[in-house]
Amino acid sequence: MKNVEKIEKLILDNNNLPTLPGIALKIIEAYQKPEPDIQQIGDLLTTDPPLTIKILKIVNSSFFGLPTKITSVHHAIKLLGIKAVKNLALSFTLINTFQSNQYELIDYKRFWKNSLVGATATKLIAEKLAPDHADDAFILGLLQDIGILILGYCMPKQYALVLNEVGKNANIYLQAETQVLGINHQEIGEYLAKSWDLPNTFYLPIGYHHIPDKLPSAQSSVLKLTRILHLSSLFIGLLEENNRAMSLWKIKETVYDFGFSTEINVNEIWDKICEQIQEIFPLFDLEVGKDEYIQIIENARAELSNLSVEMINNSIQQSKEMEALKKQVIRDSMTQLYNHHHFRQLLQSELSRAQRYKRPLSLLFGDIDHFKIINDTYGHLAGDRVIKALAAKLRMATRESDHAARYGGEEFAVILTETTKESAILIAERLRSEIESMDITYGGNSISITMSFGIADLTDNKQADIDELISRADKALYQAKEQGRNSCVTFG
Numbered sequence: 001m002k003n004v005e006k007i008e009k010l011i012l013d014n015n016n017l018p019t020l021p022g023i024a025l026k027i028i029e030a031y032q033k034p035e036p037d038i039q040q041i042g043d044l045l046t047t048d049p050p051l052t053i054k055i056l057k058i059v060n061s062s063f064f065g066l067p068t069k070i071t072s073v074h075h076a077i078k079l080l081g082i083k084a085v086k087n088l089a090l091s092f093t094l095i096n097t098f099q100s101n102q103y104e105l106i107d108y109k110r111f112w113k114n115s116l117v118g119a120t121a122t123k124l125i126a127e128k129l130a131p132d133h134a135d136d137a138f139i140l141g142l143l144q145d146i147g148i149l150i151l152g153y154c155m156p157k158q159y160a161l162v163l164n165e166v167g168k169n170a171n172i173y174l175q176a177e178t179q180v181l182g183i184n185h186q187e188i189g190e191y192l193a194k195s196w197d198l199p200n201t202f203y204l205p206i207g208y209h210h211i212p213d214k215l216p217s218a219q220s221s222v223l224k225l226t227r228i229l230h231l232s233s234l235f236i237g238l239l240e241e242n243n244r245a246m247s248l249w250k251i252k253e254t255v256y257d258f259g260f261s262t263e264i265n266v267n268e269i270w271d272k273i274c275e276q277i278q279e280i281f282p283l284f285d286l287e288v289g290k291d292e293y294i295q296i297i298e299n300a301r302a303e304l305s306n307l308s309v310e311m312i313n314n315s316i317q318q319s320k321e322m323e324a325l326k327k328q329v330i331r332d333s334m335t336q337l338y339n340h341h342h343f344r345q346l347l348q349s350e351l352s353r354a355q356r357y358k359r360p361l362s363l364l365f366g367d368i369d370h371f372k373i374i375n376d377t378y379g380h381l382a383g384d385r386v387i388k389a390l391a392a393k394l395r396m397a398t399r400e401s402d403h404a405a406r407y408g409g410e411e412f413a414v415i416l417t418e419t420t421k422e423s424a425i426l427i428a429e430r431l432r433s434e435i436e437s438m439d440i441t442y443g444g445n446s447i448s449i450t451m452s453f454g455i456a457d458l459t460d461n462k463q464a465d466i467d468e469l470i471s472r473a474d475k476a477l478y479q480a481k482e483q484g485r486n487s488c489v490t491f492g
Contacts, residue, residue: 006183006401006418007191010154023048024093031086032197038082042074045089054283055088061279080135087139091119094142095284098149105160106152113286114236115142117293120273120280121232128263130224133201140202140225141232144209146192147185148173155181158357174210180353182401182417186210205229227258235273239293244300332406334384335391343405343413347466350403350415354458362416362424362457365473366431369450369485371410382442383410386449389440397431413473421457421490428453428488436486450486452477457490 023044030041046052052073059070059080070076077085095112122141126134133140151159162176177184190207204222208215209229215222231254238247248266255264274293281288330342338346347363354361368374368390375383387410394404394412403415414431416424432453440447454477456469464472472491480489 004191007188010183011150011191023051024090024097027086027089028196031082036082038077039074041082041086042072042077045073045085051089051092054092055085058088058280058283059085061276061283063276063279084135087136091139091142092284094139094146098146105156105163106149108149109286111145111149112284113281113288114239115145116277116280116284116286117239117273118142118144118232118236120276121235121269122229124269124272124276125228125231125260125264126225129228129260130221133221133225136201137225137228140205140229143189143193143202144206144229144233145185145189145236146206147188150188150192151177151181151183151185178400179349201225209233227260231255231258231260231264235270238270238296238300244296248300332391335388335406337391337394337412338403338405340405340407343403343407343415344466346403346405347415347469350417351458351464351466351469354417355463359418360420360423360458362419362421362455363469363473364414364416364424364428364431365407365454365456365470365477366412366414366428366451367477367481368410369452369481374447374449378442378445378447382445382447385442386440386447389438390435390449390451393435393438394431397434413470419457421455421459424455424457425488425490428455432486432488452480452485453488454478454480455488455490 026044027041030036030044045055055073055076056070058064059066059076064080066079068079070079073085098108119138119141122144123134123137126137130137151162158181161180162173174184174186186207186209190203193203193206200219201222204215205226206229208226210233212223212226212230215226231251234247234251234254238244238251240247252266255261255266270293277288277293330338332339350361353359368386371383371386374386387406390412391404391406394414398404398414398416401417402419403417405413405415407413416427419427432451435449435451438449440449454473454475456472456476458464458469476489476491480487483489
């Protein structure tokens, strides 16, 4: 998980951030014992009568469809298992804890309605595809977007900018959050789930549910749960008013792409969601219209039937072409890092944000030492190979919130968001060391390189413009070259 330090600082700096109530923490602690005590967990739940009542109501609803009526939480644990009842308890306490805040930035009723639809979808899909994890699926689905609430609590003014950029298109939350804040709700959710000592079958799917193809884990159960959670997020996306027909089409295509089409019937899943939320919403003090969600899918189906295959394919092709064109405009063709022009745009944006919110920002300038000798000795194609290898190293060694660019020739730049001078020095030194250890092969030759870095930041001049910041980093780089290369120098 990236940006851990930034997330930890964000949470530590916000004393008003709600935490799980004592009973929830006690339940988690009791469940994590090598041999959880059923009696102890049942006794814990009975100390909270309102929570007990809600658990019994949902246990006796069609959500579980049990043949006999459950009269106590101990009885529920015996029939459903300790995991299922524990997760129900955590679901209720979670929603009760995160209800509202003083800024009224987020529509909490709408957020939890959407989350409950996602939780129900996750459970229904998991029952088909991963029955061993079905007991965890409901709260997993409920937690998937918890990071949005945390960002709303901790960074209300900044998150307002995210919401302005997102508008009604929920699909660009991740992109807008990363660009404006330097972190996103997936990362926050993963961090929280991990801090609550939930297993990797929880925190990894939460951390990658919008981008399952980037999941680093090779564990098959984690991949399947991440794909299930991704599907449930698409069902949540169906609730947005913007182009529901395409949202429905995307769900069906994703089911097919994941190889789930023989087990999953999208219409059947949605019908069951509509049926179950009629009973679930009131238990969480949320209202639901009788035909509110049924109408959504009916309208989407009607709209989809009017879209020809050609129109859908044209829309997809246009989207791909726009994305390809965008990459051509902002990326360097050789390295696929940001090009000089887009680097300046990003630096202006990050500089304005840092100055507006009084946040740290640093800039690294790096230059390959004795690059001309490499070209003269091994040829220009070898030089190209070195530049590509170095670009790959920069991509791997920097955070998602940072911006690496090819400034020109053998010179590179990295914008380090939310980074002080002291941290920037450590990052530059780490990069310098890793680059020095690289072994680049070309034409049977092993080529070693070193790199010099210049570092500038906003510490001494909060009103600096981008040209001044670039000039300071460039002067520091020149000094690094003058003092013998393969070194890191800070400006001033």
